[in-house]
Amino acid sequence: xxxxxxxxxxxRHHLLTQHFGAAGxxxxxxxxxxxxxxxxxxxxxxxxxxxVDEVKASGLRGRGGAGFAxxxxxxxxxxxxxxxxxxxxxxxxxxxxxxxxxxxxENSPHMVLEGILIAAFAVQSHQAWIYIRxxxxxxxxxxxxxxxxxxxxxxxxxxxxxxxxxxxxQMYRGHGAYICGxxxxxxxxxxxxxxxxxxxxxxxxxxxxxxRPTLLNNIETLATVPWIIKHGAAxxxxxxxxxxxxxxLLSVSxxxxxPGVYEIEIGVPFTHVIMELAGGPFEGRQIKAFxxxxxxxxxxxxxxxxxxxxxxxLAAADxxxxxxxxxxxxxxxxxxxxxxxxxxxxxxxxxxKCTPCRVGGNWAVxxxxxxxxxxxxxxxxxxxxxxxxGLQDGRCLCGLGDSAGWVVQxxxxxxxxxxxxxxxxxxxxxxxxxxxxxx
Amino acid sequence: xxxxTAPDLGRRGNPPQTAKQPGAPGESPDSTGITLSIDGRTVxxxxxxxxxxxxxxxxxxxxxxxxxxxxxxxxxxxxxLVEISPGPPKPQTACTTPVAEGMVVRTNTAGAVAARAxxxxxxxxxxxxxxxxxxxxxxxxxxxxxxxxxxxxxxxDAPRLHFEKPIPLSDKIAxxxxxxxxxxxxxxxxxxxxxxxxxxxxxxGVQSYITNQFDxxxxxxxSGNIIDLCPVGALTSRVWRFExxxxxxxxxxxxxxxxxxGSTTPRSTRRSACAHRGxxxxxxxxxxxxxxxxxxxxxxxxxxxxxxxSPTKRRSC
Numbered sequence: 020x021x022x023x024x025x026x027x028x029x030x031r032h033h034l035l036t037q038h039f040g041a042a043g044x045x046x047x048x049x050x051x052x053x054x055x056x057x058x059x060x061x062x063x064x065x066x067x068x069x070x071v072d073e074v075k076a077s078g079l080r081g082r083g084g085a086g087f088a089x090x091x092x093x094x095x096x097x098x099x100x101x102x103x104x105x106x107x108x109x110x111x112x113x114x115x116x117x118x119x120x121x122x123x124x125e126n127s128p129h130m131v132l133e134g135i136l137i138a139a140f141a142v143q144s145h146q147a148w149i150y151i152r153x154x155x156x157x158x159x160x161x162x163x164x165x166x167x168x169x170x171x172x173x174x175x176x177x178x179x180x181x182x183x184x185x186x187x188x189q190m191y192r193g194h195g196a197y198i199c200g201x202x203x204x205x206x207x208x209x210x211x212x213x214x215x216x217x218x219x220x221x222x223x224x225x226x227x228x229x230x231r232p233t234l235l236n237n238i239e240t241l242a243t244v245p246w247i248i249k250h251g252a253a254x255x256x257x258x259x260x261x262x263x264x265x266x267x268l269l270s271v272s273x274x275x276x277x278p279g280v281y282e283i284e285i286g287v288p289f290t291h292v293i294m295e296l297a298g299g300p301f302e303g304r305q306i307k308a309f310x311x312x313x314x315x316x317x318x319x320x321x322x323x324x325x326x327x328x329x330x331x332x333l334a335a336a337d338x339x340x341x342x343x344x345x346x347x348x349x350x351x352x353x354x355x356x357x358x359x360x361x362x363x364x365x366x367x368x369x370x371x372k373c374t375p376c377r378v379g380g381n382w383a384v385x386x387x388x389x390x391x392x393x394x395x396x397x398x399x400x401x402x403x404x405x406x407x408x409g410l411q412d413g414r415c416l417c418g419l420g421d422s423a424g425w426v427v428q429x430x431x432x433x434x435x436x437x438x439x440x441x442x443x444x445x446x447x448x449x450x451x452x453x454x455x456x457x458x
Numbered sequence: 459x460x461x462x463t464a465p466d467l468g469r470r471g472n473p474p475q476t477a478k479q480p481g482a483p484g485e486s487p488d489s490t491g492i493t494l495s496i497d498g499r500t501v502x503x504x505x506x507x508x509x510x511x512x513x514x515x516x517x518x519x520x521x522x523x524x525x526x527x528x529x530x531x532x533x534x535x536x537x538x539l540v541e542i543s544p545g546p547p548k549p550q551t552a553c554t555t556p557v558a559e560g561m562v563v564r565t566n567t568a569g570a571v572a573a574r575a576x577x578x579x580x581x582x583x584x585x586x587x588x589x590x591x592x593x594x595x596x597x598x599x600x601x602x603x604x605x606x607x608x609x610x611x612x613x614x615d616a617p618r619l620h621f622e623k624p625i626p627l628s629d630k631i632a633x634x635x636x637x638x639x640x641x642x643x644x645x646x647x648x649x650x651x652x653x654x655x656x657x658x659x660x661x662x663g664v665q666s667y668i669t670n671q672f673d674x675x676x677x678x679x680x681s682g683n684i685i686d687l688c689p690v691g692a693l694t695s696r697v698w699r700f701e702x703x704x705x706x707x708x709x710x711x712x713x714x715x716x717x718x719x720g721s722t723t724p725r726s727t728r729r730s731a732c733a734h735r736g737x738x739x740x741x742x743x744x745x746x747x748x749x750x751x752x753x754x755x756x757x758x759x760x761x762x763x764x765x766x767x768s769p770t771k772r773r774s775c
Contacts, residue, residue, distance in 0.1 A: 196662070213659060218533035218554045371640065371659070371666030372534050378580040381664035385616050402613060409576035412569075413548025414536055 025122055025268075025280035032258060032266050032284040034246045035239075039126040045161060047168040050129035058245040060180045062137045070141035074244065076252035078264030082119075083109055083200075083237030084315065084342040084418075086330050089244075095224035096142045096232050104144045104232040107223075108135055108241060109205060110151040110158070113197040114313035115364060116344030119268035120238035122280040124158040127242075128165040134241035136179070136186055137248060142234045145185050150205050152193045159192060166190070197368035201417045202235045204370065215372040216417035239268060239343075259285035263329040263340075271297040273347035274304065283328060290324045293347055304349040308433065312341020314361050315422035317429030318354075338429070353449040354434040355441045358426055359387045365423035376420030379410045383427055395442035403427055403438075494561040509552035509563060510538055520565055521574060521603040523581075523689045524641040525553035529650055535641050537581075537603070539573040540565045549573050571607075578608040584619040584664070586636040594691030596704035600639065621667060627657075628676035630696055631685060635667045638692035644668060644684040652680040668692070702728050 027039035043049025050056070062070055075090025096104070108131075112120040124131055135147045151159050166188050169175040177185045191209055198204045199214045206228050208214035227233020243265065247255045259265045263285045269292055272278045276298030283292060289311060293299065300306050306321040311328070317338040319326065326332050330340040348357060366380035383406045389395050390403075410424030431438055440446055491504040496513050503512045508531060513520045523535040531554045539549035541564045549570055552563070564570065581600065589595040621635035640659075645668065648657045656676050660669045670676055685693050712725035 198662075218531065218551070366663060369663040371662045371664070372532075372642075373536050374534070374577050374580050374639070375536055377640065377664050377666065378583050381619075382580070382583055382616065389616075405576075405613075409573075409580070413546070413550065414539065414573055414576070416533060416536065 023126075024278065025270075026282040027126075033282050034255075034258070034266050035123065035130070035242055035268065036126075036282045044127050045125075045129070045165070047129060047165070047172060050127065054249075055129050056133055056174060058249040059133050059136050059174070062140055062248050063180055063182045063184065067141050067143055070137065070248065073252050074141070074247060077247045077255040078252075078259075078262075079240065079243055079247060079255070080263065080330070081237055082239035082243075082267055082343065084114065084313070086340055089236065089240055092224070092236070093138070093142055093234060095222070096234055097225065099143045102231060103146060103229075104142065104234075105228045106135060106139045106142065106144045106147040106234045106236070107206065107209065107228055108147060108149045108238060109200065109202065109235060110149050110155070110238045111193050111200045111205060112155070112238070112342075113152055113200045113368075114315060114342045114344050115361070116270060116272050116310060116346040117313045117342045118270040118272075119280050119343055121155060121158055122268065122270070123238055123242050124155075124162060128158075128161045129169075130245060131162070131238055131242050132165055132169060132188060134244040135188060136174075137244050138234060138236060138241055139186060140184065144234065145187065147186075147188045148191055148209060148228070149188060150191050150193060150199070150209055152199070153195050159190065163190060196370070197364070198370040198417075198419060201419065204417070205235070206233065213370075215370045218416060237342075260327075260329045260331070262331055267328070267343055269328065269343045269345050271345045271347065273309075274300055274306070274349035274351070275347050276301060286327050286329050288325050288327050289345070292328065292345060293324060297345075297347070300347075300349045304351060306347060307350045307352060308348045308354065308357075310338075310344070310346040312339050313344035314346065314364070315339075315418070315425065316341040317425045318433060319429075320433045351449065351453055353447055354430050354437045355387065355391055355447070358430040359384070359391055361426045362387055362423060365419065365426065369419060369423075373416035373420065375410050376415045376417075376423065379406050379420065380423045382406055383410075383423065387427075390438070390442045393441075393445035395445070397443055400431075400438055400442050404431065407431075492557045492559050492561075494557050494559070494563060496563040497565055503557055505557070507557050509540065509542075509555045509557060512557050513552065513563070513565065518565060519606070520552045521578075521599070521607055522553050523599065523639050524643065526643055526687065529643065529646045532642065532646070535577070535581075535639065537574060537577045539570055539577070541567045541570050574603075574607045575609050578604050579614070581639050582608070582612075583614055583616070584636065585639075586618065586634075588637075591700070592637065592691040593694045593699060594637075594688075598691060599689045619664060624694070625669075626675070626696065627670050627693075628681055631676060631681060632694050632696045632699065633668060634692050634694065637690050638668060639690050640666055640668070641689060643687045643689065644693060647680075647684055647687055648678070651683075652678055654678045654680070656681070657684070 023040050026033055026036040029037060038044055038053050041049065041053065071090060071093045074093060079089045080086045081089055110120055112118065139147045149162060166175065175186055175188060179186050193199045193208060196214050199208045201216050202223055203217035203219065204214045206223060207217065209228055223233045223235050225232060227235065256264050266282050266284050268280050268282050270280045271292060275293060278297060281292065281296045289309065293306065293309060308318050308320050310316050310318050311333055319336060319338050323336055326336045328340065333340050362380065362384045366384045369376045369380050371377045383403060386399050386403050386406065390399055407424040407427035410420045415421060440448060491502050493500055493502045494512065496516055496518055499516050501512055501516050503515065510520045510522055510525055511527065520538045520540060522538045524532050525538065533551040533554040536551060538552040540552045542550050542555065543562045582604065589601060623634045623636055624632040625635065627633050645657050645659060648654055656671055656678055658669060658671045659666055661667060685695050706728050708727045710725045712723055713720050714723045
């Protein structure tokens, strides 16, 4: 049994995590005891179009980072032409600070599989692929076991629940690259090529895996689908804000007392998430900054903790809801050092296909390293500002470059005095405070 | 493989040559194709033409490294950013965007100009700037674009990244990884035209480099073409390295005599002596793009033949 560091048990807004922790939930028997796969049976009796409409009506939005309306995405799939079409599930959860997909898979792999099969039927596909990141060994094995159980129970096979509609799920393990979370790079990797994003259009719905129509969804998105089909879209729209329906899982990490994965109703403020659910900062410390949606979302200072968790409010606060990885830093963190570490990640994970991300990320790392080493000047701050501008606004082929730019831009925007201090006066007040505290 | 439904400019035929001035007699946009405006000038091109080709017809330079009209577009170098309306507020790559009716393209807005200058600055960040000894110097798009589109001064004082160089890819081709701008023309040529698996990319991010697969020397009979394809001096002929500067050369269109195909190939002369530089001309616009031509032409044999040929016979060598 996975250690439960996060939401579980009965609560009004625990749609996904309600049964987490129940004995035997990871097995087919245990899952079916709690009503599992009834929804799939119900869905297979429905018209595929009705399923798509139901998801559209629920207002569910993708939980992988972009927040695109799931039902609309399903509707983009062209009508069947007799050839193969795929559902590809993005379980390459590599965003720093995000661990919600792992939490879902490790607690209830069958919930994920049920969602995948419903989606496959809804878009008239017979074959689903789960692209899981290579480091997720335990989730991989749990999903493999669950798929084995489904094959044995003939739910996966030529006639699931007696309906003449063959369904199959295959697993594919990634080899440890952040870029594989980007949908087109994921498809390239799935096809056995170098994981580099493709230029869009054509979008995956038209030309995805092996140049066939492909639906790409995140684990959490698909895990939500069985609940929506079971209880109806109307029930789901009772949760969340007007433009952001439902609940979502936030992985809270960093300098908080109770890091974990918490299911929240969309629209609650981050004060609730950080100070109450995650227990707030350690004794004698104050929260300084937080990344509301994984490291790719722009950092916000603690004064903006009143912002709510819906995408619109976060966009208005010049950040984004992203993948729901809420990282918290307290006053022991130097923002220049933090920026350096994040930038190093983005430069290291750049696939090298497009010029700005390949070169600009590395240039930014070298510039921040120079500033951190006490060899910087005001000119270096100007160069850093220019580099981040050169990484954004469609200059790069995919979102990775933009994210690297946002890391610098938001940190320099909200904590200019720290950058100034390092670059011009070559000191670090945070480091001084840390030394004084430990002395 | 290119999409069969999309017009395949890359594989067969020449770039569209149907530039028409607006208002020319006897033409309507419906019958001839799609009319769009680039920098305030209108042009009518066939459906499916890429913006970069349409701009070429108006003699508007949209700089490109990764785009080549015989290869599938990838949008990797990001140098061809232009602003398009209607469309997203971000600049778009002209090399991957097909034309649309009524499209208004601006290549000279502040955003597009800054985007190009920034990308060129990135390209030059780790470039060794050894132009004085580079074979490409004088006919190098990176030089030309930097003069025309880049920043006039350099802000780069960071140490440059270094690679071991030059690496022999075969007995005829040398690779200088520091000069490489990673446009992937050479690897795409292998994937799309030669259909062979000899050239690939290794590592990722700023450490990416072109390399021959499994460290085996290039064997392909088409390998010589990548020297011509390379937009910078990264892939050079080992036979012709350091032999001459481009401005010393005269070029004459000629026909290859080494096999029965008779493909066009440029003949180059310098100070009354014949010099072989070009490989197969099929990569140049307006020529027969048959990929199998000139397979037996090895630069070494050309060089030795040319050396034996008297100046008076240089045209026929």
